[in-house]
Amino acid sequence: MTVYDAAKPALFRLPPETAHRTVHELLAAVQDTRLEGVVADHYTVVDSRLRVDAFGQAFRNPVGVAAGFDKNAEIPNALAALGFGFNNDGADVVGERLAGADARVPVGVNLGKSKSTPNDEAEEDYLYTFERVRAGGDYFVVNVSSPNTPGLRELQERDRLESILGTLQDVGADPLLVKLSPDLPDAAVEDALEVVDDLGLDGVIATNTTTDRSDSLYGAAADESGGLSGAPIETEATDMVRFVAERTDAPIVGVGGVSDAEGAYRKIRNGASVVQLYTGLVFEGPGVARDINRGLLKLLERDGFDSVTEAIGADL
Ligand SMILES: Cc1cc2nc3c(=O)[nH]c(=O)nc-3n(C[C@H](O)[C@H](O)[C@H](O)COP(=O)(O)O)c2cc1C
Helix, strand or coil: HHHHHHHHHHHHCCCCCHHHHHHHHHHHCCCCHHHHHHHHHHHCCCCCCHCCEEEEEECCCCEEEECCCCCCCCCCCHHHCCCCEEEEEEEEHHHHHHHCCCCCCCEEEECCCCCCCCCHHHHHHHHHHHHCCCCCCCCEEEEECCCCCHHHHHCCCCHHHHHHHHHHHHHHCCCCCEEEEECCCHHHHHHHHHHHHHHCCCCEEHHHHHHHCCCCCHHHHHCCCCCCCCCCHHHHHHHHHHHHHCCCCCCEEEEEECCCHHHHHHHHHCCCCCCEECCHHHHHCCHHHHHHHHHHHHHHHHHHCCCCCCCCCCCC
């Protein structure tokens, strides 16, 4: 039983925002203190077999924090100390903070459109955000897949996507990735991937949360609206990673329901170069990246791979 296991019941009784804030404040208190080094020693798995190079970034391991966990870019180094290979922020006015952060892991910045901007002015909105965060991000992600911004997912449509991504490329957004929804029909994913290939985009993130409610979901959560994440979307997200991998050579970031080494490994074998998680961190606690990385090393050894890189797409 870990300290996090003991604290979880109390934490989970709090309203989600309060629980999130509490954990954030703890991590912020540790960041840039001597304790950060102690935490890093405890949680970081150092092994060159875990290193992955993708879209111009050297990731020390393939396990990253998904966008939204550190929305305001407050704790990149505390998350690095928990052994993650990279951090991914949902960005708004975080540019200055990021530029001054000197993060120890590659930091991706997810660009979202504000709810108040109509879709036909989306280009200017993404451009505005990009200009504010460009100095602090190591790579950039166009989020056209969050279900919580009304109408946003319509921007995944071919022409809209091409225009937004092209606009950002023209002003030097590089490396540039796009994050897709698991709710897109196959034909729409194929359209989006054509845009990815036509523009020579640097990667695809699959996937965001879903608005779909599976029959197996029960209890109060089944009736809640908004994006569903975690275990219920794991299979669908992995299937989408595979679908994307079969259709493009662009590197893939696999996201959705990753909470252990087996799940991370499944995404990697189905074509993901690296994975990210959000919900798994909430449920498994601070040891999740360490446990996944240790488990990955065992799985690589079991299957005779010399590195994570060798295992990427092994099941395709
Ligand atoms: C509370 C919450 C906030 C999120 N905020 C963002 C965001 O700002 N931008 C984004 O691209 N994805 C956001 N996501 C989606 C996650 O990055 C991820 O794609 C999704 O949760 C699936 O991964 P998981 O099953 O590991 O949670 C958010 C998810 C959650 C649960």
